[in-house]
Amino acid sequence: MSFLNLDHLQKSFGSTKVVHDFNLNVEKGEFVSFLGPSGCGKTTVLRMVAGFEEPSVGRILIDGQDVTRLRPNQRQIGMVFQAYALFPNLTVADxxxxxxxxxxxxxxxxxxxVTEMLELIGLPEMGARFPWQLSGGQQQRVALARALAPRPRVLLLDEPLSALDAKIRVSLRNQIREIQQQLGITTIFVTHDQEEALSISDRIVVMHKGIADQTGTPRQIYNQPATDFVAGFVGTLNRFDAEVLDAPTGRLRVAGTEFALGRAVPSAVSLAARPEGLSLADDGIPAEVTGVEFLGSVQRLRMRVAGREIVLDRFNAPSAALPEPGEAVHISTQGSSWLVLPHGA
Structure with missing residues (x-):
């Protein structure tokens, strides 16, 4: 049996159902992220696990123990909040x-x-200070240490990095992951930031309108989206109108250009591709460059294909000439880079 089991969880507030039949099995020591837009139900599921909300339907089991009706302090769960929630009148150590x-x-x-925890988070000399004497990143590390100090069975993090600036967020998320792996603690991390979820998770649950649209590894979520919502929400997606010429062989026509995917497709589809899956070519789908952006390691080309706006990303090559806005070019991609979506998606 998995270490944490969320079994057919549902949650309604009055007549409004915010979580619909949510199921998840988490292995001991696994790091799972709940990813989705605001209002999708991810924090509500987290609060049910913590004991701050009671499920309308379903069960929560930790290491085989049914904790569904237990109070939060009876579950052996550590919680880290977005707003730190430190006691301003207590020292860091307290x-x-x-x-x-x-x-x-x-x-x-x-x-x-306490000494062990302060060493763990890299603040061994800060025990006598008060929260107001710390930076935001340091305060959040103290909040993490407080959650870990009682040796919880499960660690829950509710968007703990959203109040921090970009550079500190990257550093702290990596530290959270390192500490989680060092302790081997089962962890659920709630975020609406795709990069955070993709970079530190063992698995990601993409939530949409109170359900889990897809659960998988970061590579599966990004490269093999199971639904149109996941495909569009995780990363940037270019969409193309496609005419199916031969469904069994996947022969299609896009913007007047014919090519074969080498695999069967439905009789009516649309195609999509990630920006990094496209490339400039001498022959292929005709496009018009509408803009060029330099993003450091990446050159981003904005184009128009048959009336649709698309984006092509390529690594920066200092000696390579960039096309000019208004220039006619051709784009291509390997067949394996195409995502086949239901028609009209």
Whole structure:
């Protein structure tokens, strides 16, 4: 049996159902991210696991124990919030040890555990400071240490990086992942940031309108989206109108150009491709360059194909000439790079 089991969870507020039959099995030590837009139900599921919301239907099991009706302090769960939620009148050390004190852990043991946690988060000399004397990134690390100090069975993180600037977010998310792997703690991470989810997760649950649209590894979610919503929400997607000429062989016509995918397709489809899956070519689908952006390591070309706006990304090559806006070019892609979507998606 998996370590954390979410079994047919549903949650309604009055007549509004916000979570519909949500199922997930998480292995011990696994890092799973809930990814989706605001209002999709990801935080509500997290709060049900934490015990702050009670499911309308369904069960929550941790290591075989049904915790569905237990209070939050009976579940052995650590929680890290978006807004840190540190006690401003307590020192860093007292904040980290707060849960241990409430649990009645002896003073000497508590002090040893606090020292261990401050070493773990890289703030061994900060114990005597107060939260207002720390940066945002340091405060969030203290919040993480406080959640980990009681040795929880499951760690829950509710968009813990969203209040931080971009550079600190990258550094702290990597540190969170390193600590999680070092401790081997089962973790659920809620975010609406695709890059965060793709970079640190073992698996991602993409949520949409209260359901899990797709669950898979980061590579599966990005390269093999199971639904049109996942394809469009995770990463940038170029869409093309396609005419099916021969469904069994996947022979198609796009913008007057015929080619074969080498695999069967439905009788009516549209095609899509990631920006990095397209390339400039001497022959292929005709396009007109509408803009060029230099993004450091990436050159982004904006184009128009048969009335549709598309984006092509390629690595920066200092010696390579960039096409000019208004220039006619051709684009191509390998057959394996095409995503076949239902017609009209």
């Amino acid at each position: 904040n980290v040890g707060f849960g241990l004190k409430v649990a009645g852990v002896p003073r000497a043991e508590r002090a040893g555990r």
